[in-house]
Amino acid sequence: MFLIHKFNTFLCRAATMVPCQVPRWSTWIFRASPQWQRTACALGASMGQQRWLSLPWRVSGPLAFRGCSSTALGVPRVMPTSERYPVQRLPFSVVSEEDLAAFERIIPGRVITDPEELEVANVDWLRTIRGCSKVMLRPRTTEEVSRILRHCHQRNLAVNPQGGNTGMVGGSVPVFDEIILSTALMNQVISFHDVSGILVCQAGCVLEELNRYVQERGFIMPLDLGAKGSCHIGGNVATNAGGLRFLRYGSLRGTVLGLEVVLANGTVLDCLTSLRKDNTGYDLKQLFIGSEGTLGVITAVSILCPPMPKAVNVAFLGCPGFAEVLQAFSTCKGMLGEILSAFEFMDAECMQLVGQHLHLARPVQESPFYILVETSGSSAEHDSAKLDGFLEQALGSGLVTDGTVGTDHSKIQSLWALRERITEALSHDGYVFKYDISLPVERFYDLVMDLRGRLGLRAKHVVGYGHLGDGNLHLNVTAEAFSAALLDALEPYVYTWTAAQRGSVSAEHGLGFKKKDVLGYSKPPTAVQLMWQLKALLDPQGILNPYKMLPARA
Ligand SMILES: O=C(O)CC[C@@H](O)C(=O)O
Numbered sequence: 001m002f003l004i005h006k007f008n009t010f011l012c013r014a015a016t017m018v019p020c021q022v023p024r025w026s027t028w029i030f031r032a033s034p035q036w037q038r039t040a041c042a043l044g045a046s047m048g049q050q051r052w053l054s055l056p057w058r059v060s061g062p063l064a065f066r067g068c069s070s071t072a073l074g075v076p077r078v079m080p081t082s083e084r085y086p087v088q089r090l091p092f093s094v095v096s097e098e099d100l101a102a103f104e105r106i107i108p109g110r111v112i113t114d115p116e117e118l119e120v121a122n123v124d125w126l127r128t129i130r131g132c133s134k135v136m137l138r139p140r141t142t143e144e145v146s147r148i149l150r151h152c153h154q155r156n157l158a159v160n161p162q163g164g165n166t167g168m169v170g171g172s173v174p175v176f177d178e179i180i181l182s183t184a185l186m187n188q189v190i191s192f193h194d195v196s197g198i199l200v201c202q203a204g205c206v207l208e209e210l211n212r213y214v215q216e217r218g219f220i221m222p223l224d225l226g227a228k229g230s231c232h233i234g235g236n237v238a239t240n241a242g243g244l245r246f247l248r249y250g251s252l253r254g255t256v257l258g259l260e261v262v263l264a265n266g267t268v269l270d271c272l273t274s275l276r277k278d279n280t281g282y283d284l285k286q287l288f289i290g291s292e293g294t295l296g297v298i299t300a301v302s303i304l305c306p307p308m309p310k311a312v313n314v315a316f317l318g319c320p321g322f323a324e325v326l327q328a329f330s331t332c333k334g335m336l337g338e339i340l341s342a343f344e345f346m347d348a349e350c351m352q353l354v355g356q357h358l359h360l361a362r363p364v365q366e367s368p369f370y371i372l373v374e375t376s377g378s379s380a381e382h383d384s385a386k387l388d389g390f391l392e393q394a395l396g397s398g399l400v401t402d403g404t405v406g407t408d409h410s411k412i413q414s415l416w417a418l419r420e421r422i423t424e425a426l427s428h429d430g431y432v433f434k435y436d437i438s439l440p441v442e443r444f445y446d447l448v449m450d451l452r453g454r455l456g457l458r459a460k461h462v463v464g465y466g467h468l469g470d471g472n473l474h475l476n477v478t479a480e481a482f483s484a485a486l487l488d489a490l491e492p493y494v495y496t497w498t499a500a501q502r503g504s505v506s507a508e509h510g511l512g513f514k515k516k517d518v519l520g521y522s523k524p525p526t527a528v529q530l531m532w533q534l535k536a537l538l539d540p541q542g543i544l545n546p547y548k549m550l551p552a553r554a
């Protein structure tokens with residue numbers, strides 16, 4: 001106990017509590033976005049606008065002159081994806097007035113052609129890429145999705161399925177004029193079983209709302225993300241999102257028990273079972289988990305929710321070096337065992353950025369690294385005793401130099417915010433080049449330091465943080481603005497470095513538009529070829545989320 005008193009803040013003991021809720025990106029996004037929504041369609045012809053007007057949009061009726069201007073009042077424009085990246089529009093049909101009328105018959109009043117609403121849906125939340133869709137559809141039911149896709153399939157119209165649009169790799173916004181198929185109104189819970197903890201719901205349910213719903217019944221969602229306030233469960237599953245509870249509850253590939261999916265031609269594939277065990281044939285739902293909307297549109301999900309832990313503790317600790325971070329992780333696994341539920345790390349530059357841009361105070365003495373250790377268990381006393389044991393050991397052996405522990409809701413929330421809001425802080429720092437890689441943990445920080453040397457003053461910040469417990473590094477590089485030269489210095493260097501370690505070039509964010517061409521760094525040509533064959537089988541016309549996930553074919 002003596003050693004624990006060296007901590008600069010108190011150890012608050014043994015409170016029984018609900019799992020923490022933390023601030024989320026959406027709060028911030030929604031605060032910022034109204035200005036951005038105010039596009040100036042009638043403003044002078046920016047480069048983007050000229051290109052827009054050269055597209056075949058000059059028709060009469062609701063589609064006429066609804067180009068999404070790239071110039072927002074007072075806010076830097078987001079360059080259209082088709083201008084920044086070398087990508088060619090595929091020969092899909094263009095939405096006509098007749099198509100709009102057909103959609104209006106399927107979903108009356110929910111065919112959106114308003115430029116302000118489209119502006120938001122065309123741009124990713126990082127504000128790095130921009131599509132130019134002219135129409136967004138908001139179905140409420142699987143039957144409506146099926147009828148929409150049947151129509152699009154017959155007409156060869158490309159479709160961009162969109163959930164909460166919180167993705168990191170440009171998978172959730174159109175590249176050109178794909179129809180945006182939003183799951184926002186598909187937000188009903190279908191059933192919840194309070195013995196098994198199995199939740200069945202529509203794809204557009206917001207993760208945080210689901211978590212609240214199951215929490216009221218004594219359970220939690222098996223995943224938690226910074227974007228929880230706006231991301232949709234269907235999008236989470238389509239991305240196979242990882243997040244903050246992965247260490248404890250594993251991948252969605254394990255917790256998703258069933259899916260309902262609408263295929264490209266409108267066929268409904270009903271695999272929405274809620275069985276823990278089912279060895280009958282190929283597990284087709286796995287094809288759609290992580291397929292990023294390229295093989296079908298997920299319309300409903302059956303998911304296994306773990307019981308809500310009765311006691312949660314969070315320790316936020318300073319470490320003198322990366323070797324100590326790794327050693328602390330080993331010690332944690334050994335001493336906390338079954339109650340360890342998160343092991344996250346961030347470097348000193350991350351802490352500096354959350355302080356500078358979000359005014360979050362550093363809760364411990366300045367250190368080169370910080371770790372966040374969470375325990376979740378069923379006995380507050382037992383868990384606290386175990387955590388104390390670990391802290392004594394870590395402090396006594398110099399793995400940790402300072403720390404603070406929270407067991408009450410608000411302290412846990414504020415400690416998690418330091419880690420969860422790094423993404424938000426980075427976005428305030430300028431243009432962000434993001435890498436989400438799986439590596440052997442021993443090599444994590446070598447890459448960060450290597451890049452700092454390689455980029456020198458060309459980068460504003462090179463930071464490393466992430467889910468160390470899952471072997472997942474978030475390597476982010478900020479610059480005043482997008483720079484092709486900086487991109488050239490980063491890529492393919494980061495990918496070849498990762499491939500040399502047999503790592504993954506996308507641990508949890510998927511490939512989307514931005515990373516589709518680097519799939520080959522993590523998968524052999526035979527696997528990529530098989531992926532294309534699956535795509536051709538399920539979506540022969542390629543109308544579902546084109547330009548995403550799969551690299552262009554040679
Ligand atoms: O912004 C990033 O690169 C990571 C976002 C998210 O996956 C996180 O773990 O905070």
Ligand SMILES: [Zn+2]
Nearest residue numbers: 243467474508
């Ligand atoms: Zn992450």
